[in-house]
Every structure is written in C-alpha cells, then in structure tokens.
Amino acid sequence: MNEGIAAPGRQGMAVDIACVGFGPAMAGFLTTLSRRLADADRPPIPSAAAPGLPLQVVCYERADDVGFGVSGVVTRARGIRAAFPGLDASQVPMAAPVRDEKVLYLLDPVGASRRPGALRAADAALRALGRLAGVDHHAVELPWTPGFLHKRGGFVFSMGQLMQWMAGQVLATGTVQVWPGTPVAEALVDGAAVRGVRLVDQGVDRQGRPGEAFLPGMDVAAGLTVVADGPVGTVGRQLDEVMGTPRGHGRRDWAVGMKLVVDLPESCALPEGTVLHTLGFPEPEIFGFLYVHPGRVASVGIFVPSWFESPARTSYRYLQHFVRHPALWRHLGGGRLRSWGAKSILESGRRGEPVLAGDGFARIGEGSGSTNVLTSSGVDEAFTTGVQLAEGVIELLEAGRPFTSANLRAAYLSRRRASWIEAEGRVAERARDGFQRGVVTGLLGMVLSAATRGQIALGEEAPHPADAVGTLEAFYAGRIPPAEIARIRADCEARGLPLHDALMDRAGWPPVALDGELLVTHQDALLMGGKVQAAPGYADHVTFLHPEICRACRKRVCVEICSAEAIRPGEDGVPTFDREKCVHCGACLWSCTGRIDGTERVNLDFRAGAGGLHSAEN
C-alpha cells in the first residue's frame, strides 16, 4: 500500500493526470497531450507524482475495450480535421467522406403514429398531391438540407472504429496509459477540490458485499483529474452534486439513441458517404438517420427524446418500425444485422454545462455541455473541448503552474469561451424549447433559432426529466379508452411484461415480421448485435433505492424504456435488474419518475459498472 495516498485497506498510487472515460472528448485531450509529451524537440515535462520519471498520465475506461461506445456518426469534423490535417478517410476503418446528404420527411404508412392535427393536414395534402409533391415510398425529400444541420465536407464514421484508431495513435506515443475494463467509482473529493479517483471494488456480490476474492478499488491520487465520462457518468454527476451547478444550468433535455449496423443487401444502390436525416416517423417526435460506410455497411438509428410524452416508450420496437418504413426498407430489405447498441445523449447543450474546472479537476465532452442540439452534433464538439483542455494543461505544465481552479479557468475556459463551441452553443441554447409545446412548435423553434442566431426561440425550458413524462391515458386519449389501458396494465403486470408492446399493438402498430437476419427479437439483438457481457465480481450498477417508491410508481418508465430488457417488472412491484443484459445506455436513470423529496435525485441509482456492449462497430 502507498501510505498517505489511499484510504485504509486500499491500494494506492500517485499519477500526475488521471482521466475518466475514453470517448471522443478524451481522444481529443490525449491526442494533443501525448503529442506534446512525445515531442523530442521540446523540453521533457517531469512528473511531480513520481520524481525522476516523465509525466504520469493514466486513463480509465469503463467498457471492456476502447471503442465499445455508441454513436451515429456523421460530423463536420472541424476539430478532428484540425488535429489530423489532411485526414484521409481510408486511414480509418468504416470512414467515408460525406457525399450525398438528404432530409426525408416520413409519412406514416401504417396509420398508427400519434400525429398532431397540423401534421395530419400536411400529410393529407402531400398524399393528395402524390408525385407532384415529391412523395415517393411514403416520404418526401426536403428540397435542401438546412444550413444548421448539414455535414458537407465532413465524414461518416463508426464511433468504435474512430475511437480505436485514435487510441492507437495515442498509445503509439508511449507517453500515456489507457486501461479499459476499469470503471472509476468516484472522484476523491476534498472540500471543493478533487485529489484523484477511486476505482470500483471487485470480488463483490450483486449487492456489493465482499466475497473471497474481494479487491477494494484502488485510490489513484492525481494533480489533475480529467472527467470525460459522457452523459450519465457517475463521476460527473457526483461533481454536480458536490460542486453544485452554475445558476440556471441543469440536465433537463436528453434522448436515447438506438442504432443498428447493417450489412446492406446487394440490391442497395446507396453509395458510401450517403447521409439521410429523417423526421416524421415512427412518431413525429422521433428523428432518425441512415449513414452509409464503405463496404456496403450502414448505420441506421433513431432518437427517442425526453419530450416524447408517452411513458410506454420503447426504442427497440420503434426502431423496427422505422427500419420497415418503405423509404428505408427499399434500401435495407434483405440486409443483415452486424451490430446493435444504445446510449443516451445529454441534450441540454450549453444550459447543461456544469462547473467546468476547479481545484484539481476539469470536465470535457458531452457531460460538460458540449453537445449541440441544433446541429445534431456531439462528437466533434466533445473532441474539441478535449483539445482545448490539453492545450491549456500543456501551457500550465510548461510554466510549472499548479492545477488550481484559477489557473485551469485561465488556461482552459478562456480557450473554450473564445471558440466556435461557445458561439454555436449559445445559438443552440434554446433551440429545442419549442418541443415542450409540441412537435410542430418544436420544429419551428429550431428553424427560428437558427435563422436569428439564437435571438428568437419558441417555448420554454424543459422541466426536470422526471416531471416531463405524461400519462398513458393522455398519450392514448381518443385511441385507447382508459378502462382498456387499465385492463392492459393489469394483464401485463400479471404476466410480468412491459406494457409497450400490448399498447402499440392495440394502437394499430402492425406486428413486426421477424426475418432472423435484420428484424430479430430484442433478445436476439443482444446476442447477435450487442454481444452484451457482464463479468462476475462487480456490484449491480443499477439499483432501486426506495422499494416503496417503486411500488407506488404507476408509470414505471424504467421498465418500458430499458434498451435491453434488463429491467423487468418485479413480482412485488419493485423492478428487477439483470446485469447480463445491460448495455449501460443510462436511459433508465433519465426516465425514473420517482423524484426523491423534490431534489434532483431520483429513485434509480446508476453507478459505474463493468461490461456491457462488446462491439467496436457502433
């Protein structure tokens, strides 16, 4: 044990910089920092933590490998191209330059989606005009891609392949260590300062009780802790609780994104680099995408947003209906599932920005409020905040100045505030508020925000996610009588099933004809596409805090939304959790409606955990 570093009973070690999470943000940070550390033409930077050695930088990633994350990804890649000048798509597996970009408005070919009157009228007019209005395969191509959305000059990537490629470059410098399969349990907080991180305990049972192979998580002391743990990161949320959030800021808007990676059929004529953005179906609130990679492979997915009112929200079933839409099925029919995954997205953008830096810590990436909901872009923004922090950190290291709050703010925040991230984040800040009043106002609000550079926005800020979910009776008003909803609820409860399939069947959604290739059961998607795994010896990372709150809960959105059927109705009214299925998407955390004592906290706890998806293609 390293005396003075670790808590009693724990191993300890000291480094100069401890990093949490390896996503795009950390890729930006470590790319920039490792290049400087490897630069033989500049003076070496000595370690303060291990005198006589070079700077000690360690990055811990929760997932079993780097690149097991989930994203779209289409990006303008401004920050990425600045870091990799002359980037040639052929260097990165599954990457292609954006070639042909379209926005499709999808009509409802099955008559089951819940469309507001204005949209129904527009749909009827389009159908009446038919080909004259450009209707083809129940879809209309917008005459242009709005300026705020377009990705011209950018790239289609696979998140997994891009991260593995970047990690390869970082590790090749030999200046930093990256440890996958190593979740960070918490930051070591000392007053308003962070002094490093604690790794999760191993050799415990599902409740976290030590077993024979108990190995308490190590304490890693660090002069600087860089937090890049994404939208639902445990460490980021811990810091929000301890440090508070800037006035008026909060984590309100979110979405869960679910995608398939598909081997396209021979008949598909879409060239690589094709980008389709969709809206209108399966529900008007659900946006979708199809991006074509080289080698006849496509990423296809949807986003179920926080302003979707139904508590019986299910990404998987909606994704299947999306794939079956004639405008997409014409390209995908006969295709084969290669990979599948889901992850939530913090969509509050700049208004979700936490305390970005303090004594001994800094935050980058989506958890730092970098994602831009107007441009639908998060990867390049996250990467760029990482670059900005690294440039600031290099400046401090070269000047021999400590990682105090004042120094980090001067070195990091000054760069971030002066950059396009800040300027565009401000334009996007209120762009989606209109969705609080409905989908038509929401779309109008986005266009207005973009046209007035954020001066005019419609609607109001979202309430706490727990308060945003409506009731089944309201969502299905006029389509399923309350008495029948009650009967379906009782029936599903008795059979231990979620409600969404029964409700969607009743609302007119046709059964999905499974083909065992692309349209497979949710469970098969876990096996074929997600390859989900959970090593033994870790505690459950999803827990239900107060059973009585769950028993009284009528919405049970955690069960309905679970991306992997890992949360199921429990016999005593408290849901059950199966770690072997969980893909760590975090949607259950955002969805829990059991708010505790009016605080920001909800009744479902989501901690750092190991395992999850085993695919580097998503």
Ligand SMILES: Cc1cc2nc3c(=O)[nH]c(=O)nc-3n(C[C@H](O)[C@H](O)[C@H](O)COP(=O)(O)OP(=O)(O)OC[C@H]3O[C@@H](n4cnc5c(N)ncnc54)[C@H](O)[C@@H]3O)c2cc1C
């Ligand atoms: C389906 C989908 C489609 C998307 N499409 C696009 C798109 O087309 N274009 C675009 O620009 N953006 C897109 N995004 C958003 C984009 O993926 C994110 O904005 C981006 O990944 C954020 O990067 P990040 O590094 O901040 O966080 P993340 O990518 O979330 O990375 C955080 C990392 O931290 C790790 N981590 C978390 N907790 C811990 C812990 N306790 N210990 C150790 N490690 C931890 C996680 O495993 C993860 O690897 C999409 C997102 C989804 C889900």
Ligand code: SF4
């Ligand atoms: S975890 Fe939250 S949403 Fe799920 S049953 Fe309990 S209180 Fe309800």
Ligand code: SF4
């Ligand atoms: S239990 Fe796992 S898979 Fe299900 S919603 Fe929560 S994080 Fe996602």
